[in-house]
Amino acid sequence: MKKLILLATLPIVALYGCCGGEKTTKEAAAFETISKEMKAQYAPDGRSKTLEVKLEETANGFALKGVTNQPQAKEAYLKAFADKGIEVLDSIKVLPDESLEGKIYGVSNQSVINFRTSGKYSAESATQVMMGTPLQILEKKGGWTRAITPEGYISWVTSGSITYMDKAEFDAYKAAKKVIVTTKYTTMYEGPSEMSQMVSDVVWGNILLDLGDAGMYWRKVAISDGRTGYIPQRDVMDFNKWLDSRNPTADNIIATAKQFIGVPYMWGGTSIKAVDCSGFCKSTYFLNGIVLARDASQQCLTGDDVDISKYVNDGEYTKEALANLKKGDLIFFGTKATPEKKERITHVGIYIGDGIFIHSATKVRINSLIPTDENYYDGSKRLVRAQRILGNVDAGKDIWSIKTLYK
Numbered sequence: 001m002k003k004l005i006l007l008a009t010l011p012i013v014a015l016y017g018c019c020g021g022e023k024t025t026k027e028a029a030a031f032e033t034i035s036k037e038m039k040a041q042y043a044p045d046g047r048s049k050t051l052e053v054k055l056e057e058t059a060n061g062f063a064l065k066g067v068t069n070q071p072q073a074k075e076a077y078l079k080a081f082a083d084k085g086i087e088v089l090d091s092i093k094v095l096p097d098e099s100l101e102g103k104i105y106g107v108s109n110q111s112v113i114n115f116r117t118s119g120k121y122s123a124e125s126a127t128q129v130m131m132g133t134p135l136q137i138l139e140k141k142g143g144w145t146r147a148i149t150p151e152g153y154i155s156w157v158t159s160g161s162i163t164y165m166d167k168a169e170f171d172a173y174k175a176a177k178k179v180i181v182t183t184k185y186t187t188m189y190e191g192p193s194e195m196s197q198m199v200s201d202v203v204w205g206n207i208l209l210d211l212g213d214a215g216m217y218w219r220k221v222a223i224s225d226g227r228t229g230y231i232p233q234r235d236v237m238d239f240n241k242w243l244d245s246r247n248p249t250a251d252n253i254i255a256t257a258k259q260f261i262g263v264p265y266m267w268g269g270t271s272i273k274a275v276d277c278s279g280f281c282k283s284t285y286f287l288n289g290i291v292l293a294r295d296a297s298q299q300c301l302t303g304d305d306v307d308i309s310k311y312v313n314d315g316e317y318t319k320e321a322l323a324n325l326k327k328g329d330l331i332f333f334g335t336k337a338t339p340e341k342k343e344r345i346t347h348v349g350i351y352i353g354d355g356i357f358i359h360s361a362t363k364v365r366i367n368s369l370i371p372t373d374e375n376y377y378d379g380s381k382r383l384v385r386a387q388r389i390l391g392n393v394d395a396g397k398d399i400w401s402i403k404t405l406y407k
Helices: 022-042 071-083 166-177 241-243 249-258 277-286 400-406
Strands: 051-058 061-069 089-092 103-108 111-118 127-128 136-142 144-148 154-158 162-165 178-179 185-189 198-203 208-214 218-222 227-232 236-238 304-306 331-334 344-353 357-363 362-370 381-390
Touching: 022 051, 022 071, 061 071, 103 166, 103 331, 127 154, 136 162, 136 166, 136 178, 162 166, 178 241, 198 227, 241 362, 249 277, 249 344, 249 357, 277 357, 344 381
Parallel strands: 061 089
Antiparallel strands: 051 061, 103 136, 103 162, 111 127, 111 154, 136 144, 144 154, 178 208, 178 236, 185 198, 185 227, 208 218, 218 227, 304 381, 331 344, 331 381, 344 357, 357 362
């Protein structure tokens, strides 16, 4: 159930009070006003933009300190203070951090790695990334790395889970021959034998470097961090051939989704090991060659709107009222907008047809929106909207093909 909570856990702007006095009050008030404007313009969603600035009083005067990955936001901050006739020192760091020395690219090197909302183990889970995922690196701090996923999601991961590269190394990695894992769970061994020592667990959708055949039954592979080993031939497929074979029809989307049935729910999960609701939808589409936005509250802004406004009996939808939905559409639950409050999305699933949908709630399961059906979902009255993904890939609607983001 990934949703907008991340806006609170990844602060856009932190306001720090300074020492007392009329001047201090003036500076702080200006900062608060300017920060609201900067957030609205440059970082309305902190999951995809980094803008963390605070005002501090130093021995040399007031200073703006913090980080952003948007140079224009920094310039806008400084101009806004200048326009108010307030002198501030510039201590805003633009990411990627210069201390990375050009190693601003990365590739995940664990079967599944956990990203968090800040650089500490006690922080809330934000998302997961699978082995072989290309990343943009923003900064390192205390054993943690802030990185951007292919779909533009910003969060923190333990530094040892990533292989860091400069542009030449990253381009070489992208051009190298690879394989993708096509079975739910398998193992990479030190030698071409199941009796050999395990190098790593490997799961559905992991991407490894291809080092060639090792006999009839084994393939030699490598992880981006240099570890090599062997994996059963039956469990992998040439990555380029796999990409070319993707045929994201509605039936194929639903067939893939059903292979997740019974997989446990986990906040932030995006793999066959465990998924949250939006992670389940994301994983299903990924395995069909499509990259979705990460969270339900982001996914609901992509694709084409589907009209599901016709309903009866105080929000209980009938099959006729859902006639506009097609197989493979994403359906979203939450609270509708009112004059006082914005729409709030808290859950998402994949529509199967005839009022039936599949989603991750406790575990991946199939439920119905129809009150008379035995497997009726008791949250159906919270159905808010639906979006059509298929037909909108690489069409400027925040839905991408893997070829676009990974090649």
